[in-house]
Amino acid sequence: MLKTKLAAAVLVALSIGPSAAFAQGMSGQNAPAQQDTAQSANTSADQTKARKLETITVTGSLIPQTDIETATPITTITAEDMKVRGFTTVAEALQQSSFATGSVQGASTSGSFTQGAQTLSMFGLPVGFVKYLIDGRPMGDFPGLYNGSDTFNNLSGIPMEMVDHIDVLPGGQSSLYGSDAIAGVINIVLKKHVDGPSVDARYGWHTGGGGADRRISFSDGFSAGKFNMLVGAQFESTQPIWAADRGLTRQYFTQGTSAPVASRDFLVYSPFSGHYYFEDPNNCGNVTGLFGGTEGQQTRSGGRTYCGSFYTPGYATVSNDKKTANVYTHATFDVSDNLQLYGDLLYNYDEQKYSIGSNFTWWGTGVDFGAYYDPRLDDFVDLQKAFAPEETGGFKSIMNKQYEKSYMLTLGGKGTFGESNWDYDLGFTHSDDKLLEHNFQRFAGPIDNYFIQHVLGPQQGMDPYYNAYPQFTPDYAAFYQPISQADFKSFTGYTDTNAKTWDNMLRGQLTNASLFTLPGGDAGLAVVLEGGNQGWSYVPDPRLLDGEVWGTTDVQGAGHRSRYAATSELRMPFFSMLTLDVSGRWDNYKVAGGNVHHGTYNLGLEFRPLESLLLRGRYGTAFKAPTLSDEFQGLSGFYSFVPDYLNCGRLGHGPGDIANCPTPYDSTQYFGQQAGNTALQPITAKVWSYGAVWAPTSKLSFSVDYLHWDISNEVNTESADLLSQTEYLCDIGTLDAASATCANAFGQITRGTSTTPGLLGQIQQIYTPKVNVSNEQVNAVTASVNYVQDIGSWGRLSFATSYSDVLKHTTQAYPNDPTIDVLRHPAAYPNGTDFKSKVNGSLTWAPNEQWSGTLYFNRYGKTPNYMASVVDNYTDPGTGKLGAWILYNASVTYNPTKNLGLSFLVNNLFNKMPPLDRSYPGTSSQPYNDSNYNVYGRAMYLEANYKFGAK
Structure with a gap:
């Protein structure tokens, strides 16, 4: 050869x-x-x-x-x-x-x-x-x-x-x-x-x-x-290697499409209008020692004022x-x-x-309430607080392991x-x-109780407009204060x-x-x-x-x-x-x-x-x-939106005309659930x-x-959109309602009680397992x-x-x-x-x-x-x-x-x-x-x- x-x-x-x-x-x-x-x-x-x-x-x-x-x-x-x-x-x-x-x-x-x-x-x-x-x-x-x-x-x-x-x-x-x-x-x-x-x-x-x-x-x-x-x-x-060790990552980007924007470490804002409320009588004077002395009064476009720092990115590790x-x-x-x-x-x-840094080490009311109503501001607002190394005892001490x-x-x-x-x-x-x-964690009960006791105060019922959001009259001066390391440790710890x-x-x-x-x-x-x-x-x-x-x-x-x-x-x-x-x-x-x-x-x-x-x-x-x-992955949940093709169809709007379907059927919020599937091929x-x-x-x-x-x-999770479309096709007879395909769609979509003649109840839940x-x-x-x-x-x-x-x-x-x-x-x-x-x-x-x-x-x-x-x-x-x-x-x-x-x-x-x-x-x-x-x-x-x- x-x-x-x-x-x-x-x-x-x-x-x-x-x-x-x-x-x-x-x-x-x-x-x-x-x-x-x-x-x-x-x-x-x-x-x-x-x-x-x-x-x-x-x-x-x-x-x-x-x-x-x-x-x-x-x-x-x-x-x-x-x-x-x-x-x-x-x-x-x-x-x-x-x-x-x-x-x-x-x-x-x-x-x-x-x-x-x-x-x-x-x-x-x-x-x-x-x-x-x-x-x-x-x-x-x-x-x-x-x-x-x-x-x-x-x-x-x-x-x-x-x-x-x-x-x-x-x-x-x-x-x-x-x-x-x-x-x-x-x-x-x-x-x-x-x-x-x-x-x-x-x-x-x-x-x-x-x-x-x-x-x-x-x-x-x-x-x-x-x-x-x-x-x-x-x-x-x-x-x-910490982000602070490198010039490109120690602070917010200085050479981009806009000037560098400081982190929002102490923020009061409306999640609905985007308006910022600056309620600190000391103009961030009590928190200037945080983040290595870089914390201070900052302003974003539109005159929105808050307390923040340009150097918070440096507290995460990059290796x-x-x-x-x-x-x-x-x-x-x-x-x-x-x-x-x-x-x-x-x-x-x-x-x-x-370390995942301060961007992932924070607390806010939006997670718990979506928003709260402040009668003094007559608005729905949220608090956002990022924890500084002086409060945590240094990010090196709270690293994930x-x-x-x-x-x-x-x-x-x-x-x-x-x-x-x-x-x-x-x-x-x-x-x-x-x-x-x-992994380092914040525990829900203790951290919420801390801010309720020290900042929010007792709940004063529900909001007067929708009766859906809790009402508080916060002590904003207390919000714009550093917390002690002992207090931080009281509501944090590790999970295994x-x-x-x-x-x-x-x-x-x-x-x-x-x-x-x-x-x-x-x-x-x-x-x-x-x-x-x-x-x-x-x-x-x-x-x-x-x-x-x-x-x-x-x-x-x-x-x-x-x-x-x-x-x-x-x-x-x-x-x-x-x-x-x-x-x-x-x-x-x-x-x-x-x-x-x-x-x-x-x-x-x-x-x-x-x-x-x-x-x-x-x-x-x-x-x-x-x-x-x-x-074998277990059940998990999420919220999302999907067109209700069946009810839109009954209202005369087919899949190509969803934009004209009336609310809420054009985009219905639902609770999704997904899990593993032992029948995968x-x-x-x-x-x-x-x-x-x-x-x-x-x-x-x-x-x-x-x-x-x-x-x-x-493998991908089953499409909620396709399930909703399948349900519609089964309803109009394009697909045999007695078929396995239709039975599957009907079984994975859960609806509430109908309140409108001729329509089904609103979609409440969709199960989307993994499929080929x-x-x-x-x-x-x-x-x-x-x-x-x-x-x-x-x-x-x-x-x-x-x-x-x-x-x-x-x-x-x-x-x-x-x-x-x-x-x-x-x-x-x-x-x-x-x-x-x-x-x-x-x-x-x-x-x-x-x-x-x-x-x-x-x-x-x-x-x-x-x-x-x-x-x-x-x-x-x-x-x-x-x-x-x-x-x-x-x-x-x-x-x-x-x-x-x-x-x-x-x-x-x-x-x-x-x-x-x-x-x-x-x-x-x-x-x-x-x-x-x-x-x-x-x-x-x-x-x-x-x-x-x-x-």
Whole structure:
């Protein structure tokens, strides 16, 4: 087989950095001891063109093979890549990959549901559409829910120093890896061997302040006869970065569409007219010591006066205080030539703290009463009070805390049946993740009683106009006063929410890499059977469920299910130029007495017309089983508005004439309820890709691939609008009133008693559970270049770059809704602000074995500015796109001896802040999209690694 140039180029690419390389170390599902062992089987010049590589197992295939490039494009990030490019965590290395174009929430997203977790979005697809593997085994889910509803994986608990390499496979991979593998697969391969004891220590800091980082790790391996073991541990502590540490976030925006506007920390206003009442006889004189002495009398447009500060944004964190401890062990025991027992344990303890700032630490009458009536003002008004650090005892003392304990344990055995070509691997994996959310809260009874006693005074009946709002005559002078820390503590404290996920999997695989011979080589077969169960529970503090916590609620949920799957792959090299890979899988989930099942397949074709050229293509299907949270999340409520199509129809106004339907039927307020649904079906996708790899020399390679996703049955809450329309169609006879569709609509809409002849009672409640209803399409292109050049006595230069571009992204929330072109609708949630393109690359110069230096860049493409994302177009005045965000990292490594390595790394070399977006108003505390950008700025790290006994 004439594959010399491609094979050599790919091996060179693997040696220099993350690239669209095609040989990978760990099997996506195989035993942990298999390594990247690709090497020449024959090194003589006369046999170069006939050279075959020793068989390896690649991520993206279950079958060991001689080809290190396949139909599936793969990017490999090695441990050395992560170090020299300045990545400080596994999450950062993956989030900076060119595939991660989607906006995601994280530590910078203040007030989000999972501020203590890290994840990514491949090509703008949902974060749960990526299958994460650790040594080829599925990674356990994080117990918290992304955006309050979606199950996902947390990348923040993986010890970077224990990672050997990471394989990233874009595109659907469910025919091998099952559920979740729609956007792609990420396989994190941990180390299986070290030469001897080693210690690595790193200290880092940010030149702008905050974020000091200390990390130390230790690893060692030893053997005793047939027993081998590797042990590693990593400890890390990182200080938070506060918004006050950065000029862009320490105060309200000074370069926007309006002058900066101070926060409304002491406010009396009418929620109906918007009028401000300034009732402080001391003109804020009693509160000027708050917020570091920046509190004072402020005025907004129209002469509206209040007490506030320009510097309240600085009291939130933009990165978390974090402490982690990880322990990893890998052990093998050679029972015989045909059997090896193995075991792996990865344990993680993670403790994080963060502050959501004064914007989320406040009290107001609007939450309790909507408004109150003040007879002296003869108006309906509200009070609003933000708590200052001088009152709380400092925001550092009331930070939210998250404690996570997780582990993943695998025990198994693998080997060969006698002298045959049949290999086997039988393993059991258990993962467990426990989460405690220790969050700061205001307690409803105590905080309301405090302000009633000190400010509002006793209630004086109801308002004289509507008899609907309570009447108070407040002591406004007492309102414009600081409160003591003791009083603040009297109505605040912490709640504890406990969550857990667990997963058991027994997996057996049979593999024959030489099942039979074809003209192009040996055909291979792999068959996998697996089964297990999994569970999720989310148990909020009871006070979050019964109204004891002021301004905050939560939703409980719990459930479990069993599952099994069968997978098969057949790889057939029909000719030296043509190879076909066929795989199929059947998954079944038993949920609440029912079964959810789905089958997937994939056809992969590899064509090599030249020894330097590979043409490849794939076509298949992928799926995502309903998540446990989608199936078992508890009941929650909300208020909204919906047209009453049935009553409007009876009044002569059809769906196209709702604007003329009389009040209240044109827009009726209702109480909505939503919950999980155990009858959900899988999300399905048709996926295909095609591309090429060209290696004109053994030191230079190019690759380009085009990928397509057509996704159906995505989960969304049922549309109240569509339910109301269905009820109308059932009423007029377009739909059979006795049908299941009509019975469903009638059952989910609750109406009051009719008071008007010929009309039904007003809509009071609508139940909108999660259903399979949404669709999505994505087209993307990826490309890479890898090049190595010897420069004689000057050493060697290595260059690698990777590029991704989303060419099309459309979504449809409900069947009758229009299809939204996300790339042209910047307000489309949550993808309208995604990066369309990303490109990164590195240049490494190694003049000798002692010295090396690397310059790394990452170019984030254009995104909509704030105004465009508000008005949903690029044509209104002030709309547009922000320029590319380009960051540079640099590192220098010096090895004075074979035992000692010293490194100096600088991240964000030029201290680049997010692109300046002048379309934000002066009320903005973070004038940038915190799901895309951060204000961390330049960071520097000193690192030392010592290997005991190295020679």
